[in-house]
Every structure is written in structure tokens, then in C-alpha cells.
Amino acid sequence: MIELHPEKKMPLYEQLYNALAQDIRSGALQPGKALPGRRTMAAQLGISTNTVDTAYQMLAAEGLAVTRPRSGFFVQETGGMLHTRPQHSVVPAPKATPKNTVSNQDDILYDLSTGSIDTSLFPARSWGRIQKELMYQRPELLQRGDMQGDENLRAQIAAYLGEYRGVDCTADQVVVGAGVEYLLGCLAHLFAGSTAAVENPGYSRTRAVLENNGIPCVPVEIDESGLPIRALEQSGANLCYVTPSHHFPTGVTMPAPRRAQLLAWAAAKPGRFILEDDYDSEFRFATRPLPSLQGMSGANGPVVYLTTFSKSLAPGMRIACMVLPQGLLERYQSDFSMYANTVSRYEQQTLCEFMANGYFARHIARMRLTYKRRMEAFAAALHAGLDPDLTLAGAHSGLHFLLTLPGAGGEQAMVQAAAKQGVRLKGLSEYYMQDAAHCRPDTVVAGYSGLQAEDIPAAAAALSRAWRQMSHSII
Amino acid sequence: MIELHPEKKMPLYEQLYNALAQDIRSGALQPGKALPGRRTMAAQLGISTNTVDTAYQMLAAEGLAVTRPRSGFFVQETGGMLHTRPQHSVVPAPKATPKNTVSNQDDILYDLSTGSIDTSLFPARSWGRIQKELMYQRPELLQRGDMQGDENLRAQIAAYLGEYRGVDCTADQVVVGAGVEYLLGCLAHLFAGSTAAVENPGYSRTRAVLENNGIPCVPVEIDESGLPIRALEQSGANLCYVTPSHHFPTGVTMPAPRRAQLLAWAAAKPGRFILEDDYDSEFRFATRPLPSLQGMSGANGPVVYLTTFSKSLAPGMRIACMVLPQGLLERYQSDFSMYANTVSRYEQQTLCEFMANGYFARHIARMRLTYKRRMEAFAAALHAGLDPDLTLAGAHSGLHFLLTLPGAGGEQAMVQAAAKQGVRLKGLSEYYMQDAAHCRPDTVVAGYSGLQAEDIPAAAAALSRAWRQMSHSII
Numbered sequence: 017m018i019e020l021h022p023e024k025k026m027p028l029y030e031q032l033y034n035a036l037a038q039d040i041r042s043g044a045l046q047p048g049k050a051l052p053g054r055r056t057m058a059a060q061l062g063i064s065t066n067t068v069d070t071a072y073q074m075l076a077a078e079g080l081a082v083t084r085p086r087s088g089f090f091v092q093e094t095g096g097m098l099h100t101r102p103q104h105s106v107v108p109a110p111k112a113t114p115k116n117t118v119s120n121q122d123d124i125l126y127d128l129s130t131g132s133i134d135t136s137l138f139p140a141r142s143w144g145r146i147q148k149e150l151m152y153q154r155p156e157l158l159q160r161g162d163m164q165g166d167e168n169l170r171a172q173i174a175a176y177l178g179e180y181r182g183v184d185c186t187a188d189q190v191v192v193g194a195g196v197e198y199l200l201g202c203l204a205h206l207f208a209g210s211t212a213a214v215e216n217p218g219y220s221r222t223r224a225v226l227e228n229n230g231i232p233c234v235p236v237e238i239d240e241s242g243l244p245i246r247a248l249e250q251s252g253a254n255l256c257y258v259t260p261s262h263h264f265p266t267g268v269t270m271p272a273p274r275r276a277q278l279l280a281w282a283a284a285k286p287g288r289f290i291l292e293d294d295y296d297s298e299f300r301f302a303t304r305p306l307p308s309l310q311g312m313s314g315a316n317g318p319v320v321y322l323t324t325f326s327k328s329l330a331p332g333m334r335i336a337c338m339v340l341p342q343g344l345l346e347r348y349q350s351d352f353s354m355y356a357n358t359v360s361r362y363e364q365q366t367l368c369e370f371m372a373n374g375y376f377a378r379h380i381a382r383m384r385l386t387y388k389r390r391m392e393a394f395a396a397a398l399h400a401g402l403d404p405d406l407t408l409a410g411a412h413s414g415l416h417f418l419l420t421l422p423g424a425g426g427e428q429a430m431v432q433a434a435a436k437q438g439v440r441l442k443g444l445s446e447y448y449m450q451d452a453a454h455c456r457p458d459t460v461v462a463g464y465s466g467l468q469a470e471d472i473p474a475a476a477a478a479l480s481r482a483w484r485q486m487s488h489s490i491i
Numbered sequence: 492m493i494e495l496h497p498e499k500k501m502p503l504y505e506q507l508y509n510a511l512a513q514d515i516r517s518g519a520l521q522p523g524k525a526l527p528g529r530r531t532m533a534a535q536l537g538i539s540t541n542t543v544d545t546a547y548q549m550l551a552a553e554g555l556a557v558t559r560p561r562s563g564f565f566v567q568e569t570g571g572m573l574h575t576r577p578q579h580s581v582v583p584a585p586k587a588t589p590k591n592t593v594s595n596q597d598d599i600l601y602d603l604s605t606g607s608i609d610t611s612l613f614p615a616r617s618w619g620r621i622q623k624e625l626m627y628q629r630p631e632l633l634q635r636g637d638m639q640g641d642e643n644l645r646a647q648i649a650a651y652l653g654e655y656r657g658v659d660c661t662a663d664q665v666v667v668g669a670g671v672e673y674l675l676g677c678l679a680h681l682f683a684g685s686t687a688a689v690e691n692p693g694y695s696r697t698r699a700v701l702e703n704n705g706i707p708c709v710p711v712e713i714d715e716s717g718l719p720i721r722a723l724e725q726s727g728a729n730l731c732y733v734t735p736s737h738h739f740p741t742g743v744t745m746p747a748p749r750r751a752q753l754l755a756w757a758a759a760k761p762g763r764f765i766l767e768d769d770y771d772s773e774f775r776f777a778t779r780p781l782p783s784l785q786g787m788s789g790a791n792g793p794v795v796y797l798t799t800f801s802k803s804l805a806p807g808m809r810i811a812c813m814v815l816p817q818g819l820l821e822r823y824q825s826d827f828s829m830y831a832n833t834v835s836r837y838e839q840q841t842l843c844e845f846m847a848n849g850y851f852a853r854h855i856a857r858m859r860l861t862y863k864r865r866m867e868a869f870a871a872a873l874h875a876g877l878d879p880d881l882t883l884a885g886a887h888s889g890l891h892f893l894l895t896l897p898g899a900g901g902e903q904a905m906v907q908a909a910a911k912q913g914v915r916l917k918g919l920s921e922y923y924m925q926d927a928a929h930c931r932p933d934t935v936v937a938g939y940s941g942l943q944a945e946d947i948p949a950a951a952a953a954l955s956r957a958w959r960q961m962s963h964s965i966i
Binding site for chain 1: 606613616618632670695696699700704805806808826830831832834838
């Protein structure tokens with residue numbers, strides 16, 4: 017029996033989350049069991065459905081629960097080798113590259129594609145001031161720097177990743193580079209002759225970079241816990257690229273048991289490695305994310321940790337980093353000894369001061385709060401316009417969510433109808449590299465990080481108009 | 492008969508250069524013929540040996556004459572398939588990577604390694620001001636930009652390369668990237684399955700990058716006109732990496748006939764390409780350099796033009812670019828469509844404004860003048876201390892020269908003796924990737940771009956002390 021205490025300082029949704037999480041972890045709530053419907057739970061506890069929804073989304077973000085369209089939330093299967101796949105209706109596989117049907121950019125009023133940021137949140141004055149001071153006062157930064165990146169920046173990054181992401185590393189192991197694509201290219205050299213399993217759906221960019229660099233990729237279909245180990249084993253790959261904190265684009269969090277299995281897979285044979293892309297872990301809104309896989313496996317485990325500052329600073333600044341285990345580090349240092357680092361030293365040092373003086377932590381905290389409010393406002397506006405059919409998933413982490421709306425004519429129709437109302441977004445099946453047969457139907461991916469706060473009601477209203485009409489005309 | 496006119500505005504060395512260049516081009520001075528000794532020529536014309544030396548160095552920089560240690564200057568062979576190699580005495584091949592014998596960095600007073608710049612010449616105020624304005628006024632630069640680089644920057648670069656280097660291209664063909672290494676990595680993908688001929692001696696960095704990316708390299712020994720075509724043909728390579736404007740590190744300029752042969756080599760079979768690295772063509776002190784090979788071959792010829800802003804701006808800022816012919820461009824755009832550009836958009840746009848508003852041209856002109864004076868002062872100080880045995884080569888282009896001093900115990904002894912006097916420089920044989928049997932003996936590579944003007948007399952004096960003593964103790 018769950019008891020909530022409105023008089024306590026802890027918000028009700030967090031109390032509910034804690035109670036449910038404890039029951040799931042203790043086994044009182046069994047794997048696969050349906051959680052009570054939001055309305056039922058809300059009525060039982062005398063709280064709002066929004067509060068219940070938030071707690072459920074937090075469970076999903078933690079990998080403790082999964083959401084299934086039209087069915088609600090279920091306790092996560094414990095990630096055993098046997099897992100049940102949600103019973104999706106089968107949608108036809110999309111064409112190779114389904115094009116966005118919007119041809120004229122001018123028609124786009126609201127861009128919900130992923131990968132933008134709200135530039136008004138960037139602390140341009142602080143950044144510009146630090147950069148200008150460095151330009152005037154530190155002419156030695158004009159000279160070539162350390163091939164792995166400036167040491168003081170690497171030390172800041174190592175400390176930050178250790179504190180916030182449980183990454184187990186020293187500054188020596190950190191390599192700074194001009195974007196994850198560049199670093200993946202370096203890794204492809206270190207892993208020459210390997211085959212990589214990549215998540216399907218997933219980042220087609222990763223696949224393109226690895227294959228451009230001679231690493232064949234096998235897309236492996238994810239389930240509700242992320243990349244399934246049996247399929248990974250069957251793929252024959254010795255490399256595994258994963259986004260365990262927040263699977264792109266579905267938002268699935270890989271739960272701890274699956275993580276342990278993944279590490280066991282890597283440990284089972286020499287030469288197996290995991291590439292962990294922790295691309296937007298800063299944006300976890302309710303709880304701290306699980307620590308990184310890298311941290312679970314230790315400083316010299318078979319995990320390369322990758323992350324980018326594209327979301328936490330700006331995609332227009334090209335700064336990313338990776339953490340190499342010792343054995344790989346030695347090969348990297350030997351094979352790349354002739355290379356200059358790819359990031360301007362002024363931007364490296366600006367970021368270093370930004371981190372050392374607390375600007376970065378404050379900036380992240382401010383962005384997290386702003387994006388959280390925006391997500392909540394957008395979700396609420398969408399629910400108001402499209403309930404009871406709408407399901408949101410993956411909202412409590414990252415900067416996009418999945419939006420499932422049965423009865424609106426299917427994914428393609430949803431994308432096209434949205435475009436007619438001036439909203440750009442992509443169907444979930446577009447993120448599949450092959451075989452979208454198990455793609456969750458009626459689902460689109462909506463990024464809100466490029467959306468201005470004041471545009472939220474209008475963007476939600478445009479989507480409601482787009483899809484309400486269709487669902488009315490179809491039903 | 493050469494006549495000089497001291498009353499004319501044109502400097503005497505330039506008049507002498509023009510007269511000799513005309514005689515060489517007309518055939519009045521035949522290929523292979525020795526030019527009169529500097530003292531003889533100076534006495535004949537009633538001018539200083541310095542003036543003669545300058546004119547001779549200019550001829551060498553233009554590829555019209557070659558210098559041979561202890562023998563003086565000779566009219567360039569016309570670059571036919573048959574060429575004579577200067578009769579060097581054979582020096583033993585160096586070990587794989589001869590280490591600089593200086594272990595303690597603190598002992599270094601004067602660093603004559605190549606690749607540094609004089610940071611005091613950098614217009615930090617203008618650059619910093621532009622960058623700060625952009626940071627405050629153009630938040631859209633925080634977002635992801637064009638994969639090839641921002642279009643307005645590419646247009647500036649195309650115009651600049653067209654005007655100053657005779658490069659025949661539009662902005663569409665320009666690709667901006669974070670350093671030549673990065674761009675070479677992209678090219679390695681486009682040329683997968685190729686074998687590359689690289690200059691020996693030459694940039695071991697280029698070889699490392701190409702081989703890291705799966706392109707085997709065959710070092711081809713250069714002669715006094717640069718890369719010989721017969722050896723290139725014999726190498727079996729279909730790619731050819733060259734530094735025709737100013738061979739690294741010898742300073743040899745590839746003369747026009749050899750260039751024509753090189754282009755004919757590329758045209759002879761489909762799939763042959765030339766990678767032209769024009770790494771420091773801004774620093775030609777007396778005359779304009781020959782236009783680029785790319786310009787000779789035309790916008791869609793078999794030449795990829797590469798250059799860097801490491802010398803013209805700063806090595807700490809990672810900006811380089813390449814110009815692709817149309818066929819390669821299409822493959823590049825298709826294979827790299829998922830990639831973000833590797834250069835920060837703020838640095839791209841700062842450079843763009845810097846170029847558009849004339850800062851860049853003025854900066855280059857100022858650096859050229861400063862470095863020229865520095866080179867002249869350094870050369871004069873070295874001559875004063877070490878004549879008559881000293882020969883300098885490659886002084887009139889680029890930011891380093893070769894310094895040959897017979898009787899000082901050979902290259903290794905010269906490097907070690909210099910180090911004892913606090914001067915860091917490398918022996919020429921260290922730039923050989925294999926088979927340094929034909930390495931010019933008694934020769935070191937001296938970069939002066941990182942040397943402060945006020946340190947020149949002392950650095951030259953240190954070298955004189957180092958090598959005079961040895962030559963006295965040995966002879």
C-alpha cells in the first residue's frame with residue numbers, strides 16, 4: 017500500500033516514484049506486471065493524473081518500467097536473456113530514406129527535429145568575455161597544443177565525468193576531438209578489422225561514420241531494455257555501439273541487469289569492446305541517470321565512453337570527448353602521435369575556465385530546469401489537445417520524446433499532417449536502418465530543444481489541429 | 492652580359508634575378524650550367540655578395556636554379572625524365588627515428604623546429620573583437636552549420652585561393668576542416684584501395700595519416716626538381732602527395748616542366764590523382780610563387796588542393812581546407828552527408844570577416860615582411876659567423892631553410908653541438924621515411940618562424956660557436 021505525505025518537502029511525484037521503485041526493486045511488483053492506470057492510481061491516492069504520469073515517466077527513464085502504447089505502463093522485465101517484446105501491430109517497412117514531405121523550408125513554423133538547442137539559453141556574455149581575455153592574455157595558445165587536448169581541460173572533463181556520470185578515469189585517458197564523428201573515425205582505425213553492432217533504430221550517423229572508415233555495421237533491433245544480448249551475440253560483432261542512458265531516439269534506458277549482461281558479453285571474448293555514447297545524459301529531469309557503463313566496468317574495462325558538448329554547449333562549437341581504457345590509449349597515442357588535436361585551443365581553454373569556475377555546472381543546471389519546464393508545458397499542452405489517445409514516452413530524459421497517437425492515420429500521415437500545419441518532425445520508422453517491421457506504430461519523434469518557450473502552446477495546438485482532424489475523419 | 496641600373500627603383504637583387512631568369516628561360520644559360528660564384532659575380536657587377544646571394548636564392552625558390560653544397564648554384568635541369576642527381580657523398584642511413592639528443596626542455600634557448608609561429612605578430616585585438624561581436628550578435632552560429640563549412644567562408648577562401656594561388660574553383664568545391672590531417676582522413680576514405688606515393692624526405696605526418704586510414708604509402712626520393720616522374724611511375728601508386736610550391740623540408744620548388752609531367756602522369760590513367768599540399772605558399776619573399784598545380788589542371792582536373800591556416804593564422808586554431816574536383820565532390824557530399832563540420836562556426840565566421848574586411852591580406856603582408864627581414868638577418872648573421880663554408884638553401888620561401896656546413900662533423904654532430912649551445916633543430920636525414928642514402932650531408936633544417944627578432948644574433952652566435960669549434964677541432 018502506497019502512502020504519500022503531502023506535508024513533506026519532497027514533491028508527491030517523487031514520493032510516488034520512490035515507493036514504486038522500491039516495490040519494483042524488492043520484487044513486490046513483479047516483472048512484466050501492469051502498473052495501475054494513471055486515472056485509477058490518481059483516484060486511489062487522491063492526487064492528479066499528471067503527478068502519476070510524472071512518476072511513471074521517471075520509472076521509465078530509470079529503466080524500471082516500460083510504456084506500451086494503448087496499454088499503459090508495465091514493470092520492466094528484468095533484462096534476462098529471454099524477454100517479451102510488446103505486441104506491436106506490424107507496420108510496413110519504410111523505404112530506404114523516407115523524405116520529409118515538407119519541401120519548402122519557409123513553411124516550417126515549428127522545427128521539432130532533434131539536434132537544435134535554444135540559443136537564447138547560451139551564456140554568450142560569459143563565454144565571449146573569457147574567450148576575449150584568453151585571446152589578449154595567452155598568446156601561447158596560438159601554438160600547437162597537446163594531441164589529446166589541453167591537459168587542464170582533460171582534467172576538468174575527467175573530474176566532471178567522474179562526479180556526474182560515474183566515469184572512472186584520469187585526465188590521461190580523455191581525448192578531446194571536434195565532434196563524435198571525428199572520434200568515431202579514430203576509433204574505427206583502432207578497431208580495424210572489427211564488425212560493429214549498432215542499435216536499430218538508432219543513429220544512422222554512427223553507422224555511416226563507422227562504415228566510411230571500414231567497419232561493417234550490423235543493425236540489431238532493440239527491445240524495451242535497449243540492445244538485447246542474444247541478438248548481439250548472434251550478430252557476430254565484436255564491437256557494440258550503444259546509447260544506454262537514453263537510447264536514441266526511443267528514450268529507452270538500459271536497466272542495470274541488461275548492463276551487466278552487456279559487460280559480460282564484452283568480457284567473454286578478448287577483442288570485444290563497447291562504445292558507450294552518453295550523448296545527452298545532462299538532461300535527466302527528475303532523477304540522476306544510472307552511472308555510465310564505463311564506470312561499471314572500471315577504468316580499464318572493455319568500454320570506450322563517448323560524449324559531446326553539442327547539447328550542453330552548442331552544436332556549432334565542435335567539442336566532444338572520449339575516454340579510452342589503458343590498452344587502447346597506448347595504441348591511440350602511438351598511432352596518432354603525428355596528429356594535431358582538432359579543437360581550437362582557445363575554445364578548449366574557454367571551456368576549461370568555464371568548467372573550472374563553475375559556469376558550466378550552472379549553465380547545465382539552468383538549461384535542465386528550463387528544458388524540463390518546457391517539456392512539461394509541451395506535454396501538458398499536447399495532452400490537453402489530444403487526450404485520451406496520446407501516449408508520450410521518453411519525456412523525462414533527453415530533449416525529445418516519442419509521441420504515439422493511434423487513430424491518426426499512422427506515422428506517415430501524422431508527419432504529413434503536421435507538416436501542413438507548419439510543424440517539422442520525423443516518424444519513428446525513419447530512424448530504422450533496416451527492417452522497421454517492429455517499429456512502434458503511430459509514433460513520431462518530437463524534439464523540443466529548439467522550440468522557444470513562447471511557441472509551445474501554438475506548436476501543440478498545430479499538432480492537435482493536424483491530428484485531431486485526421487483521427488476524426490478516419491474514425 | 493648583365494647590366495644593372497642602381498638608379499632604378501627596382502632593387503639590384505631583383506634586377507639581377509630578372510636578368511638571370513630571362514637568360515635561363517631563353518636558353519642563353521643552359522640547363523646544368525654552373526652560375527658564376529657569388530664573389531666572382533659580385534666583383535664583376537660591382538655589387539655585394541649578399542645581393543648576388545639573394546638573386547640566386549630567388550632563382551632557386553622559383554625552381555630555375557639549384558644549389559649544390561660546396562659547388563654553388565647551377566641552372567635547373569629542365570625537368571626531363573632524365574635528370575642528374577648532385578654527387579653527394581653517401582651518408583649512412585639514420586636509425587628509424589633519430590631522437591633529438593636534447594632531453595631536458597629547459598636547456599633549449601632557441602627552438603628552430605618548424606611549425607611554430609611568432610605569436611606576437613598575431614592581430615589578437617582585431618580577431619578577439621570580431622569574435623566577441625559575433626558571440627553577442629549572432630546566436631544562430633551556435634547551431635549546426637553546413638557540413639562543408641559555412642558558405643560565406645568558403646566563398647572568401649575560393650576568391651583568395653583564386654587570386655593568390657591561381658586555384659580554379661568555386662565555393663562549392665571548398666571543404667573546410669580542422670586541420671590537414673582531418674581532411675587527409677576524409678580523402679583516404681574517398682581513395683580507399685589506392686596506394687600513395689609520398690615525397691622522401693617529406694612530411695611523415697602525411698604518411699602516418701594515410702596509412703592509419705588504410706592507404707599504403709611508397710616513399711619516392713625527390714631530386715632537385717621535386718618528385719621525379721619516372722620513380723613515381725615505378726612506384727605503382729595511383730595517388731601522389733606532393734608539396735610542389737615549396738617541398739618540405741628541402742624547399743625545392745617544382746619547376747613548370749616537371750609540373751606538366753606530373754599532370755600528364757595523372758591524366759595517363761583513370762583513377763590517378765594528385766594531392767597538392769600548398770602548406771606555406773603565403774611566405775614567398777621575393778617573387779610570387781608559381782600558381783598551383785590545381786590551377787594548371789583546371790577545376791575538374793585530377794588534383795585535390797590542400798592548404799592550412801596553421802601558418803597564416805596560428806597552429807593552435809585548427810582551420811585547413813581542400814578543393815575537390817567535381818567528381819570527388821559528389822562522392823564526398825554523399826558519403827559525408829551525416830557529418831558535422833569539424834571547425835567551430837565562430838572561428839569560421841571570424842576568419843570570414845577577417846578575410847572579407849581585408850585584415851587577413853594585411854596580416855599576411857605584415858607577416859611576410861617581418862619573416863623576410865628575420866630570415867635575412869638570420870642568414871646574414873649565420874654567414875658572418877660561418878662563411879665561407881656555409882650554404883643556405885630554400886631561404887626565399889617558407890619559414891625554414893637548409894643549412895649545410897661541411898667540416899663540422901656531419902649532421903648528427905651538428906645537431907648535438909647545437910643542442911649543447913641551447914639550439915634545437917633537426918638533421919635533414921630525420922625527414923627521410925626510408926633510405927636516407929642520398930641525403931645531403933652536413934645539413935640541418937632551421938625554422939626561424941618561432942624565433943623572436945631580438946634573439947636572432949644570439950641564436951646565430953650559438954650556432955657559430957657550436958660548429959666553429961667542431962670544424963676547428965676536426966680539420
